[in-house]
Each structure stands twice: as C-alpha cells, then as structure tokens.
Amino acid sequence: MNRINQKLQEDKKLLSIYFTAGYPNIDDTVSSIQNLEKNGVDMIEIGLPFSDPLADGPTIQASSTEALKNGMTSEVLFDQLKGIRKSVNIPLIIMGYFNPMLQYGVESFCKKCQEIGIDGLIIPDLPVDVYHDEYKSTFEKYGLINVFLITPQTSDDRIRYIDSISKGFIYMVSSASTTGAQSGFGQEQTSYFERIANMNLKNPQIVGFGISNNETFTQATKFAKGAIIGSAFVKHVTHEGVNSIDRFVNKFIV
C-alpha cells in the first residue's frame, strides 16, 4: 500500500509541512526532511521550485527564486533524494509546477520518483482532465498518487468528479487565495469546511493555504483529516534556519 494511504488510516489529525527544496541553502533538502520526520511531522511536501509559480504568494515565490539561484533543478533534487528512504519513512510528496516536469519528461520524472520512494505529486497547473486523459496511466504505473485541489468556488459536481478520480486525499484550498498566511479563518471558511465534510467524500481532505499557527491548524482539522503548512514554515526557516525546525513543529504537535 502507498505510504500516503497508510498514513491516512492512522487515527489522528495529520500535520503536513511544505518546504522549498534547496532553500535556504542548496544542501538543506535532506536534513529538512529528516528533521521534520524526527519532530513528528506526518507527511512532507517537497517543493520543486519554479520561476513562475502562479498559485503562490510572496513567501514561496521568494524562496523559489532563491532556491533556483542556489542551483536547484529536477536533476539536482533527484540526486539529493537518492537514498532518502534509508532514513525516512513518512510519505513524501513532490509539489511543483508542470513545465519543469514536462521538460524532464513526464514518464522519466515519474520513474525517478518511484526509484527514490516518492509517494505522490501535487501539480497545481496540471488540470484534472489533462491528467485523466494523458497522464493517469503513467502515474499509476509508477505507483504515484496525484493529489487534486478544490477551492471554496469549486462546484459540488466538480468536487464529486475530482473525488471519483482521486486515490489518496483531496487538497482543500482554504480560501480564494494564493499561498501565504492569513490572520485567521472566518465564518466563510468554517461553513466551507463544514459543507465539504457533509459531502461524505470517499477521499479524506487535507486543508492547505493560510494555516500558520495552532489556532488555524485546529480550525482546519476540526472537519478535515489534516492540514498543510507551507509559507509559515518557509518564513520560519528564512529567519531561523533549518536547525530550529523542532521549535516550529512543536507548536502544532499537541
């Protein structure tokens, strides 16, 4: 069974962390992953940086630009991750934009992921239909779960459709927003979380975008299976470096 599916069966709310590969320093990728697992994180999104990240706010844009300057590429990331499964057991997901994968070759990219032990991919700008018609069989051949996004504007019909072709979890974008911390969730978010919970989807949902502290984490996971923290973590390592990951994570582990 894929590590993501296994993890989703655990009887707990999942804490998932996004970080940008090759940031703050090119060699921080592996130690970030190891540190995150050691400190009790359930799942990791490894951000493959892109020059034009349309769905990201200023924090992840800046870390991506910096990581690219540091020399991060698909090839470098795969090299760094070689052997990662000797020390890390939690699910690992690569999150990135479609063009770098297209240039690497989608099949080669997926094959590399399988060799390394990557469990899934999140590709915001690969539309559901294109995935379904052109790439689904390739992803499945290499045992990769592709994770789709839904937003407060996604219609019920489309959510059901996305649920029907999802194999792991649904990435629930918390609000109409790019990535980045907000001050908190209001009534609008709460009713959206509730609406989705009431749809009784076959895939569990994990909430992302705008989760920065224990309060937003608790709100998001009241109805959902877990939550993803990205920008807040990237900000933390920007200021504190990767050695202080424990201090960040401990805020969320109750």
Add this chain to the structure above:
Amino acid sequence: MSYNVNEKGYYGEFGGAFIPEMLYPNVEELRQNYLKIMAEPDFQKEFNQLLKNYVGRPSPLYFATRLSEKYNTKIYLKREDLNHTGAHKINNTIGQILMAKRLGKHRIIAETGAGQHGVATATVCALMGLECIVYMGEIDIARQAPNVARMKMLGATVVPATSGSKTLKDATNEAIRDWIRNPVDTHYIIGSVVGPHPYPDMVARFQSVVSDEIKWQLQEQEGRENPDYVVACVGGGSNAAGAYYHFLEDETVKLIAVEAAGLGVDSGESAATSILGREGIIHGSKTLLMQSNDGQITEPYSISAGLDYPGVGPMHAHLYKSSRAEFIAITDDDAMTAGLDLCKLEGIIPAIESSHALAVFEKKTFKSEDIVVLSLSGRGDKDLETYIKHFKL
C-alpha cells in the same frame, strides 16, 4: 489542416488551459459563454458602434507609394496606429469590457508591459465606469513613465509587480494571482492571444476586425480580396492574429510573422521565441517558450517592450510548427532603421514593434506584382525616447 482553434481549445498540439483549480470557475464561465455572448445581436451592435465611433474604425488601408517604389512591390499599410490610444490593442479591450459587463463583473484587472494594453484597458474602464487595476513590472514602470501617467489620468490603479524579473511575464503572473484572490467579481482582460483557452481564441476574434476590413478595402482598391502576403510583428501575437484571421484557411495568402531578434538570435539577448523556444507551458497555455533546460522560463530581450515576451500565442506556435507562416527575426538595429525609413518615405512614425515588421523588406524580396499587406500595429509616439537615444536625435 485547420489553423483555427478546435473545440478543446487547441491549435494543433498547442493551447489548452493549464490553470490551477482556483482559476477553473472563472475560465470555465468564460469558456461556456464567450461565443454565445459574442454572437448576441446587441453585443455585436454595441461592439461595432464603439469600434466605429470611439476607436475610429475602419482604419485606413493605405497604399504606401514611395515605400512600394523603394522595394519594387505593392505595399499596403493597415493603419492600426490611427486607432484611439494608438494601436490595435483597443479592439480587444473594447470587446472584453463588453464581455465583462455581460458576465456581471465590475472589477477589471490587466497586465501590461510597455503600457499600451494597460492604457487601452484603463481607457475602456473609464468609458464604462468600471474599477481598473493594472499590473506592471517595477522595471517597466520606471522606463515607461508617460504610459503610467496616462493610466493614472484615466483612473486606473497601477500596481508594481515586484516578483521575478519585474517585467511583463511577472506582471502577468501578478494579474493571475489577483484573479485567484478575487474569483467572483473580477474579469481579467488579457492583452494578447496568450493565456488559457478561451483567451487566445477570444482575443483573436476581437482582433479579427483587422483582416475583415483588409478584405473589403483591398477589394475596393485592387479588385481582389486576398493579398499575396500579410506581414505582422509577433510578441504575444494579437495584431498578427487579427491581420491573419480571415486568411488563415486560405493558403494562397502567405503569412509572415516577424519576431524580435534583439541583439541577434544567438546573442543571448533576444526574443525570437520560435527559434529559441521549446514546447512548454506559460501562463496557462501550451506553446513555444524560451526556457532553461530545466523548464524555468527565461527573460527575453528586445528594444521593443511589446515584443519582449518569452512565449508566443498558441495559434502562432501552430503556424510555425506547421510552416503555415514564415517566421523572420529582426534585430533592434534593423528595426530602428526601418522605422526611421518609414518616417522619411511616408510621413508615418511607427511603433518600434511595427518597425520590426517593416524591416522584412530588407530581408526578403517580393515580386513587383505582389500585394503585401503589412499591419502597422501602433504609432511611435510612445517610443520617441528610444528613437531619440538610438539615433541621437
């Protein structure tokens, strides 16, 4: 082979809508409605009236006597430079503002490079009384001060794009991010035949008035509807799309697309996307784009801000790949010389974008009986400073 868009939003293998789910409802709403709305008689009526009475259409198809003599062929200039706001851009913004109103949107966003599309958008927003936010790269804001002032005078808010390389591609990213944050009340007026389907097709249709007019104007003057060649410059490709549109499927009409070679195609400072680009995804569209081996989008260069885009519309990628259009790259220097030449020969100061198209006559020999229609996409007022610097005027 068809050169138009298919029902899935592709031109051959190019196009589509590679957008994050957050944009899906907006783009889908547009996709489901744009053809229906454009076909409504009252939309047509309002669009045509504004083109006539506000933009000043039809724009003349002018037989350039002295230019024709110099190159020993028959050259007609399609005078888009005489439109209100000084370029073809307004044809599209008029169309899209009417579209936005019918979709019930009351907040308009746009991206701009040199500021021409920003001004054209700010203009139609003022005309319709709608809020207008224009994203513009921080670097472009600094080097295009007059257009920034124009937009402000027209009531628009100009927001600097400070991410990435701080130019057109980043302004486009910021506009897209704004649309993600404002999914209900906002329409995004894209300025060229780029972006996710249905934008390339919708913008091409709004610009197609150009080739529609060429047909009847040429009939009046030459007794035939079809020229032998249509020449246009291509950045994103909207003026070319408009000039080609009604000739696309008739292969007796040869199409020439002129790209900016910058300092030279091999200089590392160029915007000749068809030569330097590979298939990839930019701003929601699969097309040819300039990128690193690893798939990072690279920054192009051209003296002309309007041609300074790392991608090209999917229609043009298909015209290139299928060899339907001939692509010619023109350097900064050759474009500037051709621009000055037109001033002296015809009394017309062209935009530097259009000067690239004009430089084709030095590169390619036409027969004396050939009829060549060239899209003079914009006027050169905005470029005076560049002309002054280049020629030490």
